[in-house]
Amino acid sequence: MAIGTESQSQTIPKISSGIVGLDQVLQGGLPKGRVTQVSGGPGSGKTIFGLEFLLQGAREEEPGLMLTFEEDAVNVRRNALSVGWDLAELEKEGKLFILDAAPDPDFLTSGNFDLKGLIALLGSQARSMGARRLVIDAVDGLLRVFTSKREEILQLQGLLQWLSASDLSVVLTTKTSENHDLQYEFLDFLCDCVIRLDQRVRGQVMTRRLRVVKYRGSGFGGNEYPYTIGEGGISLLPVTMLALNHAPLGEYISSGSKALDSLLGGGFRKASCVLITGVTGTGKTTLACAFVEEAARRGERSLYIDFEESEAALVSSMLSPGIDLRHALQEGNMRTLTAMPEAMGAEEHLVQALKEIRDSSPQNVVVDAISATNRMGNDQAAFEYLVRLVNFCKERSITVVLTNQASMNDLADVTGLGFSSLVDAIVLLQYAKAESEMKRTLVVWKSRGSAHSGRFHEYRITGEGIVIESLPSAVHQNRVPGGAFNQESLGQ
């Protein structure tokens, strides 16, 4: 939900935060020349936030100053290197200045003192380098020298007054304790923009959420946005603000099985999202791999996201139904991304997937199997992962093939994940008891934008892949126009 007006005739001046996705949530960026407070617990990314803000400044020819109270300058540079940033280089160029400000722990006091010296120092240093951005990390370190709360508040007010009056754009970080209590609640009132970084363990997996608590003078996205910290810093993935700029469904491409293509009215449509669902052993992976192999023959690249088995195991198991993925892999027409769902949070899985897609620009993406994603932490996380991934692909005309392990021929599983509106075609694989044997049956349950056969067909998995039993010519007379099967019939 967006709070405040989306587009005001007079918005306050803003500057880019440098953080992927955040400027969108802030409807432009952080308030220019004002103070933003970023609070969070240990490891939540406050320092990285501040550094990204300064790095963005460096990119835009706005030199920046970092006042560090938590880590000394050497450690700040080292930590920055771990996300791929070379601060020393920027310091040499005069675009960044790191001020080691941790107070000497051994000090005595005699009488009153104040932050006027700091203010004088900041002013002078900022002037001498033409700084436009300032980060104070963390303000708690600064206030440690004062003995009374009242004194802290007074001094902080004095500092903030000066910061607001200066034309520096400032990010102040503050620490929250384990139970997310703020040490300096009054700071919220003094800052124009307040952002919370929250890090907690949900379902045994650590998840990170960012929330904009306040933004004076501007509208902003008020949800909690999952974020990750990795190579290149913080990435925010705001799902509700995704503009649904989906590419239109394109030409027919082969599903990997000519017989299935005719059942689909021509094949899969480019840029569509296809769901192959069935219980274990029905051949979902076989079908997905047949698709990839055929795509490679057409010269197309595919990214195979595998939550079930390793690349080697996949290649090996596909040999018996006559699919040889080695060629596609060697040619670079197939890349695999394998990971255990539990290995990391859903946000990190997504960031990895999106990075792979950006780096290798595949025409097709396969996710095998989406049912495994609820091991990423919880159903909500799995849902968000899938929605964002499919959205990302559809915006780029990438065809997405998803496999789903249903349980016991239960069709409800198909829509159980709740994103049926994103799915354009569904191929349902089942076992049917016929006389004294179990037969495999396949039906195209849905195929948006094309005529498809709604009949159940028997199929076999042979050494030549999936063979769909005798398509009688009668099937042509039984063609059902796309859309005949509505959503209700899918989920009961």
Next chain:
Amino acid sequence: MIQHPVGRQAGEARADRTCRLCLFVVGGEPNSMIAQANLSALCHESLPNGCQVEVVDVSSNFEEALKNRVLVTPTLIVETDATAVRILGNLADRSVVLAALGIRAAEA
């Protein structure tokens, strides 16, 4: 019986040791002015043999302040043979400074 000198005389006995006082101020600011006055009085009254005193105005010489990590003002850095001590504040409490200099406060 020879008694060891106390108070003022004790200060005199230690006068030949190194004694450097560097006071960081922000020119014109109230606490800074009070600190300068207090330091001046302290030197006259308790350090008859003098002490090397330096006053740095952060607003005109911020590099020196940076070098010494001075953020709070006034800050007095006391250097003796034995130690370097940092004292924050306007020096209203003289005994703290004297203690840092290794001088026991003069007893009446």
